[in-house]
Amino acid sequence: MAAAHMSAIGYPDAAVTASGPDGGVDVKADNAIAQVKHWTAKVGSREIRDLNGTAAALSAQGIFYALSGYSAEAIRWADGVGLALFQYDQDRTVLPVSRRAAELSGQRVVTRLAPPPQTAEDRAFWNRQAPLQPGMRPKPAAAAKPRQGEGTFRAASYDSGHAAAVKAVASAEAKVRKRTQSSLAGRRARATRAEALIAAARKELARSARLPANDKRRKDHHRAARRLADQAVADL
Numbered sequence: 001m002a003a004a005h006m007s008a009i010g011y012p013d014a015a016v017t018a019s020g021p022d023g024g025v026d027v028k029a030d031n032a033i034a035q036v037k038h039w040t041a042k043v044g045s046r047e048i049r050d051l052n053g054t055a056a057a058l059s060a061q062g063i064f065y066a067l068s069g070y071s072a073e074a075i076r077w078a079d080g081v082g083l084a085l086f087q088y089d090q091d092r093t094v095l096p097v098s099r100r101a102a103e104l105s106g107q108r109v110v111t112r113l114a115p116p117p118q119t120a121e122d123r124a125f126w127n128r129q130a131p132l133q134p135g136m137r138p139k140p141a142a143a144a145k146p147r148q149g150e151g152t153f154r155a156a157s158y159d160s161g162h163a164a165a166v167k168a169v170a171s172a173e174a175k176v177r178k179r180t181q182s183s184l185a186g187r188r189a190r191a192t193r194a195e196a197l198i199a200a201a202r203k204e205l206a207r208s209a210r211l212p213a214n215d216k217r218r219k220d221h222h223r224a225a226r227r228l229a230d231q232a233v234a235d236l
Contacts, residue, residue: 002027002036002065005086005094009104011061024050027063034063042066045074052081063101070097093200106193108231155213158222162208165222165229169201172229179236190236197232201225 006014011029024047027034035051037043043066055062063084064070070078070085078085078098085098087110095110096102102109176198179191201224208221 001088001092001094002034002063005065006032006034006063025054029060031059032061032063033058034065036065038067040068042068043070043074045071045077048074048077048083048085052078052083055083061100061104063104065094089200089203091203093196093203095197095200106189107197108235110228110231154216158208158213158215158218161219161222162205165208165225166205168226169198169205169229172201172233173198175233175236187236194232194235197228197235201228201232204228 003014003016006027006029011032014027014029014032014034017025017028024035025033026036033051033055035047037047043064048064048070051062051064061082061084063086064078065086065088067088069087075085075098077083078100082100083098084101084104085096086094086101086105087097088094094105096105096107097110099109176191176194179187179194182188182191204221204225208218208225211218211221
């Protein structure tokens with residue numbers, strides 16, 4: 001995933017490194033290196049500093065990919081040194097969360113994606129992809145028992161939120177689709193980038209639809225879908 005994404009943003013020779021003492025580098029190109037973390041916890045500034053030190057020694061662009069995002073301090077530090085931070089999800093959607101990442105990808109910075117996978121199915125998926133770091137193995141979320149009638153009210157509220165998010169994404173998608181028909185190449189190029197955000201928004205809606213009707217995480221997916229849709233329109 002990381003090597004393919006690096007190729008798409010200007011590093012066509014990106015390739016996965018062989019296992020061994022590589023200084024934490026998972027993907028290399030002629031003038032860029034990348035590290036990938038399949039953690040369920042956010043990546044902190046320590047990991048960012050380590051990668052930046054390796055990148056500086058190699059005179060290469062440092063790029064970081066993380067499943068669960070980054071701490072606020074890590075993002076501030078990356079912006080200060082020009083490190084590119086990307087976050088990806090289970091469906092391999094990759095979006096920028098630092099200024100340098102936005103420059104490389106031609107997209108706007110995404111401040112927050114939906115929380116990392118928490119269902120038993122999603123945890124099993126990610127555990128098959130790569131071993132977690134010691135002490136970072138995901139724990140099943142404790143199921144809270146709703147009070148009498150609370151679950152029904154919450155489900156109705158989330159259903160309403162889902163409908164509003166679907167409407168917002170559909171509206172944004174129509175605007176993006178119209179822009180793809182523009183006679184100006186620049187507008188068409190921006191529309192193509194915006195389509196990736198619309199696709200990510202659709203995936204957030206799909207995740208919400210798969211959850212129980214009164215699951216609180218549905219609200220997070222609705223917010224993420226609307227935020228992505230808004231960014232898609234703003235990028236036009």
